[in-house]
Amino acid sequence: MSNVLLEARELHTYYGSSHILHGVDFCIHKGETLGLMGRNGMGKTTLIRSMLGLVKPRHGTVSVRGDVMTGGPTHRIARQGIAYVPEGRGIFPNLSVRENLQMAARAGVDGQRDWTFERVMQTFPRLAERINNGGGQLSGGEQQMLTIGRALMTNPDLLILDEATEGLAPLIVREIWRVIREIRDSGIATVIVDKNHAAVTSITDRSMIVVKGQVVFDGASTEVRNNPELIQKHLGV
Amino acid sequence: MDFTIFLIQILNSLQYGLLLFLVASGLTLVFGIMGIINLAHGSFYMIGAYLAFALTSLTGNLMLAIVLGLPLAFIFGALLEWLLFAHLYKRDHLEQVLLTYGLILIFEELRSLAIGDDVHGVNIPALFSASIPLSDTLSYPVYRLLISAVCIALAVGLWWLMQRTRLGMMIRAGSHDRDMVQALGIDINLLYRTVFALGVALAALAGMLAAPISSVYPGMGGSVLIISFVIVVIGGIGSVWGALIAALLIGFADTFGKVLVPEFAGLAVYLVMAIVLLWRPEGILKKG
Numbered sequence: 001m002s003n004v005l006l007e008a009r010e011l012h013t014y015y016g017s018s019h020i021l022h023g024v025d026f027c028i029h030k031g032e033t034l035g036l037m038g039r040n041g042m043g044k045t046t047l048i049r050s051m052l053g054l055v056k057p058r059h060g061t062v063s064v065r066g067d068v069m070t071g072g073p074t075h076r077i078a079r080q081g082i083a084y085v086p087e088g089r090g091i092f093p094n095l096s097v098r099e100n101l102q103m104a105a106r107a108g109v110d111g112q113r114d115w116t117f118e119r120v121m122q123t124f125p126r127l128a129e130r131i132n133n134g135g136g137q138l139s140g141g142e143q144q145m146l147t148i149g150r151a152l153m154t155n156p157d158l159l160i161l162d163e164a165t166e167g168l169a170p171l172i173v174r175e176i177w178r179v180i181r182e183i184r185d186s187g188i189a190t191v192i193v194d195k196n197h198a199a200v201t202s203i204t205d206r207s208m209i210v211v212k213g214q215v216v217f218d219g220a221s222t223e224v225r226n227n228p229e230l231i232q233k234h235l236g237v
Numbered sequence: 238m239d240f241t242i243f244l245i246q247i248l249n250s251l252q253y254g255l256l257l258f259l260v261a262s263g264l265t266l267v268f269g270i271m272g273i274i275n276l277a278h279g280s281f282y283m284i285g286a287y288l289a290f291a292l293t294s295l296t297g298n299l300m301l302a303i304v305l306g307l308p309l310a311f312i313f314g315a316l317l318e319w320l321l322f323a324h325l326y327k328r329d330h331l332e333q334v335l336l337t338y339g340l341i342l343i344f345e346e347l348r349s350l351a352i353g354d355d356v357h358g359v360n361i362p363a364l365f366s367a368s369i370p371l372s373d374t375l376s377y378p379v380y381r382l383l384i385s386a387v388c389i390a391l392a393v394g395l396w397w398l399m400q401r402t403r404l405g406m407m408i409r410a411g412s413h414d415r416d417m418v419q420a421l422g423i424d425i426n427l428l429y430r431t432v433f434a435l436g437v438a439l440a441a442l443a444g445m446l447a448a449p450i451s452s453v454y455p456g457m458g459g460s461v462l463i464i465s466f467v468i469v470v471i472g473g474i475g476s477v478w479g480a481l482i483a484a485l486l487i488g489f490a491d492t493f494g495k496v497l498v499p500e501f502a503g504l505a506v507y508l509v510m511a512i513v514l515l516w517r518p519e520g521i522l523k524k525g
Contacts, residue, residue: 054416078422090417092410103406104421154422 002066003030005158005189006051006082011060013043013050020046021057022213028191030157033184035200035221036193037235038210044193045087047210048160052084053077081109083151087162087193089143091150093136097127100135100146101153108155114186115152123179124149141172148179158189165194177203197235201225209234241372246492252381254488255388259443260461261468261480262395263436269475270412271429273325274333277340279462281437285310285444287348290357290453299362303445307438314437318430326429345455354455359448384446391439392481399477408432412475464491467506471513473520482521486513 008026012019020043028034036044049055051062053072062070064080078084092100101120107113121128124145130138138146144164151159161180165173177199184190184203194200201207201221209217209224211234217224224230264278288309292302321340325333360366361380368376399405411418411428419425444457451457468487472479487506494505513521 052420054420073424073426074416074419075422075424078420084420086417086420090414090420092413092417094409094413095406099406100410103403103410103423105403106422150421 004028004063005030005065007063008047008051009061009063011047011050011057011062013046013055013057015046015055020213021050023060024210024213024215025218026051026208026215028158028189030189031187032189032206033204034189034191035197035204035207035224036191036210037197037200037207037224039235042210043213044210045162046213048084048162048191048193051077052082052160078154079109081155081157083154083156083159085144085147085151085159085161085164087166089140089147091135091138091143091146093134095135096132097135097138097146098131100150101127104150104153106154109157112155115155117153120149120152123152123182141168141175144168144172144176145179148176148183152183156188158191159183160191160193162193163195164192165196197224197231241375244371245375245377246496248377248381248385250489250492251485252385252388252488253492254485255385255392256443256447257461257464257468257487258392258481258484259388259446260440261465261472261484262392262477263439264465265469265472265475265477265480266408266432267436268469270408270432271322271326273322274330274337275322276334276337276462277344278337278436278440278465279458279460280341280344281310281314281440281458282444282447282461283348283456283458284313284344285441286359286448286451286453286457287352287444288441289445289448290359291352293359293448299359299445299449300364303442306445307442310441311434311438313441314434315430317437318433322433323426323429341458344458349455356452356454358452361449380449384450387446391442395477404428404431464506467510471510471520473517473522476520476522479520479522483513 004027006028008024011021011024011026013021024043024047026047036047038044046055050057053069053074056071060070061068064077064082069077095103101117105117126142127145127149130142135143135146148161148164164180165176168176180190180192181203192200192204201224204221206219207217207221207224208215209230216234217230260278260282264275267273267275285306288306289299289302292306293299296302296305321336325336365380365383368378370376399408407418407423407428411425415425418428464487468480468483471486472481472483486509490505490509495502498505
């Protein structure tokens with residue numbers, strides 16, 4: 001069995017009549033850390049949502065661990081060990097912090113239970129302090145920690161983080177990066193979407209740059225870091 | 238009013254209100270979580286009552302009929318969700334109303350074909366057919382107390398299910414963000430099917446329990462449907478606990494309305510509704 005966790009080939013996705021993805025190829029291997037970069041509106045989130053089956057691609061295939069699962073169902077794709085931290089968080093405000101975590105708990109694909117409630121509490125001491133608060137009462141940073149903690153409760157092999165640090169205070173951002181590093185070091189593959197390309201390229205092995213629904217670069221993150229022209233051309237504001 | 242009569246009316250109000258809660262809780266859950274306006278919900282009450290009649294004729298005992306009828310109602314609900322309601326989630330309310338109104342007609346016609354249009358009685362099981370004497374001339378039937386007790390137990394059970402179990406957490410989460418629930422590996426369709434079937438089973442149970450008191454007759458789902466919608470709206474759409482408070486309020490308004498101002502009895506319920514909605518346009522409790 002190959003060690004490709006998630007793979008997309010020739011993905012074309014539309015929102016109504018607007019063509020968002022123009023034949024995107026994507027893949028991530030076990031334990032790999034991948035940065036997904038591109039300016040706003042280039043199709044990063046659409047790519048993620050298409051692979052998770054939350055949006056149905058019109059053409060192309062998505063395979064999870066080698067099985068073709070294009071278009072979902074989403075819960076089956078997630079059950080293959082893929083956890084998603086969406087842009088704009090996605091906590092359940094009508095559930096307490098504890099309930100947000102408990103409802104997601106399950107063993108991983110290989111039966112691993114590395115991420116328990118206790119471990120999430122240790123990783124995010126701030127959540128432990130607010131465990132009985134409603135999800136809606138948390139600050140933005142705490143909500144982000146809760147979303148990441150909740151994703152970890154599913155004991156994933158792949159964690160997809162879409163703009164996990166957006167709009168957060170610098171101190172919290174540093175805390176989030178610390179946790180992402182810890183997750184990476186624990187062997188979980190991660191896809192990181194973030195505006196801070198310096199941080200992304202320093203934490204990831206490989207980087208992809210998406211422009212107008214097409215992949216314009218796919219290679220070592222060091223290559224992006226050492227190539228200011230590439231950054232200026234595709235990522236600069 | 239004599240104290241004993243007053244007591245009897247209070248017990249009647251509670252029993253009626255709690256029974257309405259069984260019907261309304263399913264209606265409010267299905268509306269609050271799946272966003273479906275289900276006009277056929279009253280039919281499930283009717284189907285429950287007829288199921289109680291048919292199964293009691295078959296087995297000779299209402300309790301046995303309920304034990305057999307509940308799983309049947311649950312399975313029926315799950316099938317109906319799979320066959321029809323699952324296709325309604327992304328449709329607008331007009332299409333939901335059309336389909337579910339059509340279902341009322343279909344269910345009534347099927348009922349007419351299968352059992353006929355006569356009014357039928359269902360016997361109270363011997364075990365609960367006694368009455369508790371309250372004064373020399375007045376007594377209260379044990380069976381009505383039993384209905385209240387069963388409803389209270391179910392309300393507590395429903396609270397426990399929604400607040401204390403993972404299933405309840407998933408249901409509440411699903412009412413907020415469908416995509417996110419799926420992305421966490423939870424089969425939202427199965428979750429919805431379960432909630433819907435649960436709502437059908439609760440409404441059918443209400444019909445089964447009510448059958449010996451109200452008897453079984455054509456169109457019995459219609460009035461229950463309307464009053465259940467009143468409860469859902471007063472309680473706050475989607476709120477189970479709001480529905481409980483509203484159902485009790487309606488139970489009292491209706492029962493005491495009939496005793497105190499019999500000429501305007503039909504008005505009492507809607508007067509309560511108007512007052513509550515003037516006070517709180519979104520209902521007593523908001524969804525939660």
